[in-house]
Amino acid sequence: MRVISSPQVAEQAVLASLRDAFGDLSRSETPVPGQFVIELPGGGDVIHYPAVLPHAGVYAVKVSPYLPDPAGPAVVTAWTMLVSLSTGQPVALLDASGLTVERTAATTVLAADLLLPPDAATAAVIGYGRIGRAHARYLSHLRPGMTVRAFSPGGIDEVDDGVRAVASIHDAVTGADLVMLCTSAADDVLDPRTLPPGTVVTSISTNAPGAREIPPAAVPGLDVYVDARTSLQVASELAQAATAGWDPATVRGDLAGLVAGHAPRPSGERPVYFRSVGLGIEDAAVAWAACRNDDDTTKGLPQ
Template identity: 55%
Template sequence: MSTRIPVVEQLPHLPTNDVLDALRTAFTELAAGTAVQSPQTVMLLPDGGDVIAYQAVIGDAYGVKVSPYLPQTNCSAVVTAWTLVLSTRTGRPLLLCDAHALTVERTAATSALAVDRLARPDAATLAVIGSGAQARAHLRYVRAVRNFTSVCMYGPELTEADAPDDVAVARSAGEAVTDADVVLLCTSAAEPVIDASALAPGTVVTSISTNAPRAHEIAPEALADLEVYGDYRPTVTAAAGEMALAAEQGLWSPERLRGDLPELLTDSCPLPSGERPVFFRSIGLGIEDLAVARLLERP
């Protein structure tokens, strides 16, 4: 008997609040033990490149996103991503979708959930480092959870004509983060782009992953001066570049991670003290991909 899998090759518009609600529910279920998140796995390819697999279970659905990174000769590497959802009751496939745009959405929404829990109640000034799709998605999602009276963005090629509405353009990353209450790092950099330890106490910095090996948007040695959180405690400290490097160099210990999103959303870890800058690191999780992919099953 043949099975025809619904294939979504172009992500439809998903309401911002629906994505936030789906991820909030998924992380809360993860805290309760009714969802499962396994570490990502990396398979190295014999001719170079790799394929990363992100797996998770929520309720009666299993999801896996596979993301190949395929270096090319004389041109940019090919990077794709596909998410498959299976029923854990029947074992039958429910959905296959191109996860490129889905990854942008779930990454930005995850950062926004963290900002909502970690930023001071009166946080009003936002800085976004980066100007691509990920940066613009981050801006959209954090604006859905907090009201910012001032927003500044920096990108090497960003002009005022290209900037989002009501967003000022900075001349440098350092200028953008000056006096910021929240800083969103949304770059593909493999090296630090700001000095996080120089920020004011209570300032929240979020950082995401890229394909570069051990990529880090802040310096590993800065972690000792920050209050550090991650997306999921069992996986982030080994996979995040700055955390792994800092631990290897004896500059920081994974035991110093103050909390993760499941804990933050269920009040199971301490909130920032306000005495140091705050750093939130996400590496990307299968539970995020699955939670958003399940929204595509709705009629």
Template identity: 50%
Template sequence: MSTTVPVLEILPELPAARVLNALRAAFTELAGGKATQPPQTVTLLPGGGDVIAYQAAQGDAYGVKVSPYLPQPGGRAVITAWTLLLSTRTGRPLLLCDAAALTVERTAATSALAVDEVARPGAAALAVIGSGPVARAHLRYARAVRDFTSVRMYSPSLTASAAPEDVTVAGSAEEAVAGADVVLLCTSAAQPVIDAAGLQPGTVVTSISTNAPRAHEIAPQALAAMDVYGDHRPTVTATAGEMAIAAEQGLWSAGDLRGDLPELLTGACPAPTGDRPVFFRSVGLGIEDLAVARLLLNP
């Protein structure tokens, strides 16, 4: 007997608190061995391009997000993402959704969870580098975990009239970052966008991934002078561009990673020293996609 599988091409609005709670639970279960997070897999396509698969299992569900990168002759590459949710009790599909918006939400929420764990209790000044959907989602989730009283945002195209509410538009990345307690890097840049060497001790910087090979939003050599954390220890150290480059140059190693989100949430790794800037790197995980996709079954 066939059943209709829900196909969502528009993500319903999900409260930030629900998304954050779902991700906290998922990462905590991952720490306790009650969830599974395999490595990303990359399939190279004949003639160019690739498809990245992000898998995970949690509770009675398995999820996989497939994200094709399809170069186009003489034009911009096609990049899509679809998440499939399966029941691990029946083996039947539960949901198929366009994962573009889902990825924005889970990426921003993951950064916010890290900020809540590693930022100083009195952190009040926030800087956001970038102004697109990912940057605005980061701002929304950061405000859900901390009461920032000062927010500066910078991107080359951002104007005061287009800025989010209660946000000051900075004239440069350097101006946005100056004096910030937390810096959220939300760009598609393949090269550093701030000078991490000039950051004050205790300043938290978060960084995300892009499709550019070995993309990095801070210089690899900056890692040696920072307390470094990631979303998932086995994945981030193998995938993050600045970590791979720094390791190859003998400037930093995977053993220098102080902890990941499962460890931070369960107290299984040391807290930041307070003597150095803090760097949190996320590369995107199937467990994040799965946690948010499960919410879509009961939005």
């Protein structure tokens, strides 16, 4: 087994691997596994993200420990292991800390590209940290002609090429066809109901209990899409909306359906909301793309 401590992967390879993974999922009758949390004695937890990639011939699991430290910041790591479905042997162990950023941004932007009309011209990134910058980077690959505006509550010291910093959320979202929420906020950042019908809003939020970026009360007034149906129990605002009477069966589609072309298009009558929580299949796809970038690791496996 090869240990890859600094995996490298190009954006186009990540996007292609995600399309393959969700394409596999669209043809499968097996639901995508969700997240599994193991509580640790004395506090902390380990989240497990399992997945199978049939086209790659591997099983994958990412483990992400959260280890509180009373004397300072908590320790947070992430590692993904790939196991051959032919031999049952480990193929690679990858440091997934950086890969998690890639899969988060790539998943959002892949969904947004499939939900947006061809003539979408302007995007807003709310929260221009490491993950927000990755969102803008992936968007430049799939929608290179879009204007991108960015806002962060604490200000933005520097922006990447093609991105313009603005002074407020209002300045960022006004006239935007796509609004990507990339914050670690514990409460509402934006109410999508204030945006014109057809505007695509994406949210990643965090795994913290109760964390959300939009109000649960807004959910019934949106065309809702998710990365997978299992996300309905994990995404705080969707779970709270369901408790208040919203019917999860009204979700219009998931990412597998969007990739395969089975999910219905947005109605055009309401803002559109795509919610991702981070799935093992996304981690597996990005790890596989990184492994394929390493010739020795994937020798003898399906290509």
